[in-house]
Amino acid sequence: LAGSLELRGGEAMLADPGACRDLAGSLAEGLRAHLAEVRRRMPGAEVVLQLDEPSLTAVLLGRVRSASGYRTYRAVDRQVVEATLRDVLAAAGEDGTTLVHSxxxxxxxxxxRRAGADGIAFDFSLLTEREEEAIGEAVEGGTQLFLGVVPSTDAASEGLSDPGGSVMGVRTLWSRLGLNPGTLAESVAITPSCGLAGASPAYARAALAHSARAARSLADNPE
Structure with a gap:
């Protein structure tokens, strides 16, 4: 978020550590108040706090461009990022469930995971061999994985004809990592690859229905 918000001079808030700390503190405080209100209005409901962090990798690797576009901001120390995310996620409370999406x-x-995310949502098609070991560790550590395997826009609507085929790559990954296929149903949720804001209402409904069918296929036939 700090990589997207601008200071008065036009530079990203990311360039000012003090402003970043203030932003994180205000965000955590606001989230605590919001979650308390949601729980008051919906007693007994399990409330999940989700943070969308598509710029997180760019911040960690120093890829966020300055206002001029001719340089990039210095990479933020991973320990600082981890601690900041931990403080924000803690707004969910000890019994709260947290999810981070990118x-x-x-x-x-x-x-x-170290920052306290109970679940991680990501675009499965962007996964590379470099991340596979981390996936295995996440599964064995009890982290819930929200795998974005269903296209998010109408342009790929023809891909919604085969729910079982949509999760073939998930089965292959599990086999390659030597993970127990029986853990798929409890460790994995199937979702669109990203948000559905750019999709038509009809396609959004179809994509969510397809996600449910694909998840059912994975649970019924994990191998």
């Missing part, structure tokens, strides 16, 4: 490549799975 549809960018090179999701920092280990960092997010």
């Amino acid at each position: 549809c960018a490549p090179e999701v920092p799975f280990a960092l997010l």
Whole structure:
């Protein structure tokens, strides 16, 4: 978020550590108040706090461009990022469930887990061999994985004809990592690859229905 918000001079808030700390503190405070209100209005409901962090990898690797576009901001120390995310996620409370979503490549799975994320959502098509070990560790550590395997826009609507085929790559990954296929149903949720804001209402409904069918296929036939 700090990589997207601008200071008065036009530079990203990311360039000012003090402003970043203030932003994180205000965000955590606001989230605590919001979650308390949601729980008051919906007694007994399980409330999940989700943070969308598509710029997180760019911040960690020093890829966020300055206002001029001619340089990039210095990479933020991973320990600082981890501690900041931990403070924000803590707004969910000890009994709260937290999820971090990123549809960018090179999701920092280990960092997010250490920061306290109970679940991680990502675009499955962007996963590379470099991240596979981190996936295995996440599964064995009890982290819930929200795998974005269903296209998010109408342009790929023809891909919704085969729910079982949509999760073939998930089965292959599990086999390659030597993970127990029986853990798929409890460790994995199937979702669109990213948000559905750019989809038509009809396609959004179809994509969510397809996700449910694909998840059912995975649970019924994990191998």
